Amino acid sequence: MKILLVCVGKTTVPYFATAIDVYIKRLKHYVAFDMVCLPDVKTAKSLPEQNLKNQEGEAVLKQIENGDVMILLDNNGAEFSSVEFSKWLQEKELRSVKRVVFVIGGAFGFSEAVYRRADGLFSLSRMTFSHQMIRPIFVEQLYRAMTIIKGEAYHHEDTLWQKSYNRMK
Amino acid sequence: MKILLVCVGKTTVPYFATAIDVYIKRLKHYVAFDMVCLPDVKTAKSLPEQNLKNQEGEAVLKQIENGDVMILLDNNGAEFSSVEFSKWLQEKELRSVKRVVFVIGGAFGFSEAVYRRADGLFSLSRMTFSHQMIRPIFVEQLYRAMTIIKGEAYHHEDTLWQKSYNRMK
Numbered sequence: 001m002k003i004l005l006v007c008v009g010k011t012t013v014p015y016f017a018t019a020i021d022v023y024i025k026r027l028k029h030y031v032a033f034d035m036v037c038l039p040d041v042k043t044a045k046s047l048p049e050q051n052l053k054n055q056e057g058e059a060v061l062k063q064i065e066n067g068d069v070m071i072l073l074d075n076n077g078a079e080f081s082s083v084e085f086s087k088w089l090q091e092k093e094l095r096s097v098k099r100v101v102f103v104i105g106g107a108f109g110f111s112e113a114v115y116r117r118a119d120g121l122f123s124l125s126r127m128t129f130s131h132q133m134i135r136p137i138f139v140e141q142l143y144r145a146m147t148i149i150k151g152e153a154y155h156h157e158d159t160l161w162q163k164s165y166n167r168m169k
Numbered sequence: 170m171k172i173l174l175v176c177v178g179k180t181t182v183p184y185f186a187t188a189i190d191v192y193i194k195r196l197k198h199y200v201a202f203d204m205v206c207l208p209d210v211k212t213a214k215s216l217p218e219q220n221l222k223n224q225e226g227e228a229v230l231k232q233i234e235n236g237d238v239m240i241l242l243d244n245n246g247a248e249f250s251s252v253e254f255s256k257w258l259q260e261k262e263l264r265s266v267k268r269v270v271f272v273i274g275g276a277f278g279f280s281e282a283v284y285r286r287a288d289g290l291f292s293l294s295r296m297t298f299s300h301q302m303i304r305p306i307f308v309e310q311l312y313r314a315m316t317i318i319k320g321e322a323y324h325h326e327d328t329l330w331q332k333s334y335n336r337m338k
Binding site: 013015019079081084085124126127128136137140155 | 182184185187188191248249250251253254293294295296297298299302305306309310313324
């Protein structure tokens with residue numbers, strides 16, 4: 001099974017870009033993973049919100065193939081624990097899903113067309129996270145899910161917080 | 170009102186340290202904020218989990234003064250939306266609370282003594298975030314809460330994701 005993460009707009013904050021790179025490198029030991037950041041829509045600032053969402057939506061949908069399980073990261077989505085999320089992913093693999101695509105939307109969220117195509121909505125938190133920070137947070141969750149599936153020591157369900165990476169080694 | 174964030178252990182991941190610094194700088198425009206990272210307990214690796222938690226707990230409790238409202242960031246805590254969190258903070262200010270102290274625990278969570286002293290438990294997500302990443306995530310939420318209280322444009326409740334910082338300017 002492949003996993004694709006589609007983001008609307010570049011990662012402009014350099015320290016988040018670094019964090020994303022670190023987790024992607026780790027993640028690729030476990031799964032065929034790709035991340036696509038769609039270019040920002042030109043003249044975005046002067047566009048009405050609806051038009052911008054529609055243009056972004058068209059670009060997102062171009063990334064989607066028939067048979068993809070497409071999940072939007074959306075504040076109104078279902079919340080999972082890290083273990084539940086890993087089970088969800090594992091179940092997709094067992095059902096021979098070829099590709100799961102997660103989408104992190106732009107500033108104003110998703111167009112109607114994107115919602116119509118989507119197979120589900122996931123929420124990482126009841127809190128609103130920044131558009132940029134959500135990316136490393138989610139890539140880390142994917143990595144964490146893989147270590148849970150493999151039964152590795154990264155994730156400690158019985159402790160409240162994660163060992164620092166230094167202490168893991 | 171002052172806000173103190175107490176973390177157990179240093180921030181060892183440099184790009185998260187950078188993110189924390191960025192948000193602390195912004196946050197200090199709004200509120201008297203301080204962050205204290207307690208030094209790692211020596212010989213932590215060889216200590217039984219319970220002893221380590223107790224030693225960390227003692228160090229945490231030394232930071233706490235009478236009258237502090239002490240909140241633990243804990244997976245079993247209450248979840249808030251960003252707006253609810255800002256209202257919670259504002260209500261503390263209206264009640265003339267002098268200081269709110271948030272605590273991010275170590276790898277194994279909090280000792281019994283820390284739980285006994287705490288006034289409440291907050292959870293940022295049903296998912297488990299890394300011990301290091303939780304720090305920038307939470308500092309960003311504090312900053313976001315302040316902008317919500319001030320009615321500033323950073324937080325968009327009616328949109329799903331946050332404008333990228335570049336586009337805000």
